[in-house]
Amino acid sequence: MSASGVVIRAGEPNTIRTRGITLLRSGHKEIRRLKRANHTPSIHGNKVWNSSFLIMDHLTRRKVTPDQHLLDIGCGWGPLSVFSAKRFGCSVTAVDADEDVFPYLDLHAQINKVAIQQKVMRFEKISQKMLADIHIMAGADICFWDELTPVLYNLIRRALRAGVKEIIIADPGRSPFYALAERCEKAGMDSRVVERRTKTPKALCADLLIINN
Known part of the structure; x- marks a missing residue:
């Protein structure tokens, strides 16, 4: 696979081929x-998070x-953004503070031949106005x-007010994530936490906080 001079060959070391990307x-x-080239992420954006x-x-x-x-x-290296654009052909905006x-x-994005809109922005700065044309808001390990x-x-509350239809936050089981899920439940949101597992690209497990509007 080639893009902008980058050639990735099937089976090349240190590559992951999964879910079509x-x-x-x-x-x-x-x-x-x-x-x-001194591109050194400082807020844990240092790998593909599971x-x-x-x-x-x-x-x-x-x-x-x-x-x-x-x-x-909290897009990081963009695996979720790339997958969504490639698999569904939908519009994707990737946001990260770093x-x-x-x-x-x-x-x-180049390797997978997709276009991703990008914004450098902290969660606090994602406004209700910016969320107005978003259907799905998702974040992994954030x-x-x-x-x-x-x-x-507070971001989830703004998203719901803006009309975002579904919010998905995934986490391997950190206490701040469960505290977030509890706050959403106590606020009366249509929320649930579900455990998900996969065997590809390796055996993985995470909980998903899913909020519907």
């Missing part, structure tokens, strides 16, 4: 090249349509600090 591990030569794969499976069962717009919050993740997202629980809770 190609992803690069941190040891891949193209990832190392970006690191040498919970993304469980959201991909959920979205596949949900049958996302091309006319929908997905917002990938501008240094976007060269890695660009690389994955609730890892206690101080993120109220920030994400």
Whole structure:
């Protein structure tokens, strides 16, 4: 597979081929090249995080349509963004507070031949106006600090007020994530936590907080 001079061959070391997309591990030569160029993410955007794969499976069962717009919050290297654009042909906007993740997202988008809209933005700055044309808001491995629980809770409230139809947050089981799920339930949101498992690209397990509007 070739894009902008980057050639990824089938079975190449440090690659992941799953769910119709190609992803690069941190040891891949193209990832190392970006690191040498001083693109060093500072907010844990240093690899492909596993919970993304469980959201991909959920979205596949949900049958996302091309006319929908997905917002990938805390996008990191962009596996969820790339998958959604490739699999469903829908519009995707990727948001992250760390501008240094976007060269890695660009690389994955090029390899998979998809276009992703990008915004450097903290969760607190995602406004209700910006959310007005979003159908699905999703984020994987983004609730890892206690101080993120109220920030994400307030973002979810803004998203619901803006008319976002579904919100999916995936996590392997950190306490701030469960605190977020509890706050959503106590607020009377149509929310649930479900456990999801997969065997590809390896044996993985995560909980999904799913909120419907």
